[in-house]
Amino acid sequence: MKVIEMYQSVLDLVGLETMPEDSGIVYDNGKDVKKVLAGIDMDCTMLMLAKQLGFDCVVQHHPNGIIHPNGADLFSRDHMKKLMECGVPINVAQKLAYQTHEKRKQRVHSRNRTQMQDVAKLLDISNMAYHTPADMLAERTVQKRMDGLMERNPMCTVQDVIDELMQIREYREALEGQQPEVWVGKPSSFAGKIYVEMYGVGAPSLEEYIACSEAGVGTFVGMHATPEVIEGLQKHGKSNLVIAGHMASDSVGFNQILEAWEKKGVEVVRISGIV
Ligand SMILES: [Fe+2]
Ligand SMILES: [Fe+2]
CATH class of the missing domain: 3.40.1390.30 (NIF3 (NGG1p interacting factor 3)-like)
Incomplete structure (x- = not known):
């Protein structure tokens, strides 16, 4: 070729x-x-x-x-789009995206x-x-699985999210210590609305996670997260965070x-x- x-x-x-x-x-x-x-x-x-x-x-x-x-414009564009997908109002999405864009x-x-x-x-x-392009494909693949899970079992838990991820070969075969894990919430926590975020924003800021959580996301599935985000979401206490793993998700x-x-x-x- x-x-x-x-x-x-x-x-x-x-x-x-x-x-x-x-x-x-x-x-x-x-x-x-x-x-x-x-x-x-x-x-x-x-x-x-x-x-x-x-x-x-x-x-x-x-x-x-x-x-x-x-x-940086690419990230800002995708960023705003994704925040709005989570239900964040356009005025808030614009301001949050602008902050990240400048950085x-x-x-x-x-x-x-x-x-x-x-x-x-x-x-x-x-x-x-x-x-x-690769991260968009990963996000689509994983979100499709999560949509299926929510449809089959609206009362699904964070453990069900992990089990569903483990149906995907790359997660099953990830190196020890890099497989999907619950970083905020418990395996028995109800998942609620599951939102997969694997492109455009890299690791979202705590403000963005909180805005999405307030807009109705119950469980975030991402590749990685900063200690600030983990502590912040734990303190906020309303949503769960499943880290699917960086290398496997990529x-x-x-x-x-x-x-x-x-x-x-x-x-x-x-x-x-x-x-
Ligand atoms: Fe990636
Ligand atoms: Fe990556």
Whole structure:
């Protein structure tokens, strides 16, 4: 496959017309791709390793090499949309999203934006990163399962949420200590409305969790959370937090992209965090 065809197949798979600003082609050497080395986190060392081992292309999930000047706008856009999905009023969603947007803008301003591309070019190896598209796929997959659970059992508990997650291979096969866990609430707590959050916002702030909780979310399912969020939600005492696990959740989405390429004949070797 050509790099551009692989790029298009990601858009088709997710049903997007344009690629999110944190994803896409870092470097395309124009050659056909037969063997891909893929990982959740990949850096210049991996480019070197891949070249030595005869791969044509390296693909990472975390957007090393793709730091778009307007990347913060993407998060702000998705951020507001997701808060509103939880039932947060538009005026509150806008203000919360703006606060996070400003913080992200400052971070993007200082980042090294050329390293991966420069090294890939010197080594003559193609490189791509797919972040938000993969996380969107993960979120859809997990939310669909949770919707099914709520429909089958409106009185479901947080333990039922965990059991449902464990039906997904990547969670079952996650490393010991990185499988789904209850971080706020108890296994016997009623789940209420379950909201899965795996893209766009990274780890939401405590203010955002509280706003969503006030708007009716009973159980959040996410990839990770800060100690501030955990303590804050415990103190707030109204909703539960299930942490599905970072590497496994990233893998749920990223694997769908890799499988789409495999179906078209590309050989993919998975390393660096992929479950
Ligand atoms: Fe991710
Ligand atoms: Fe991630």
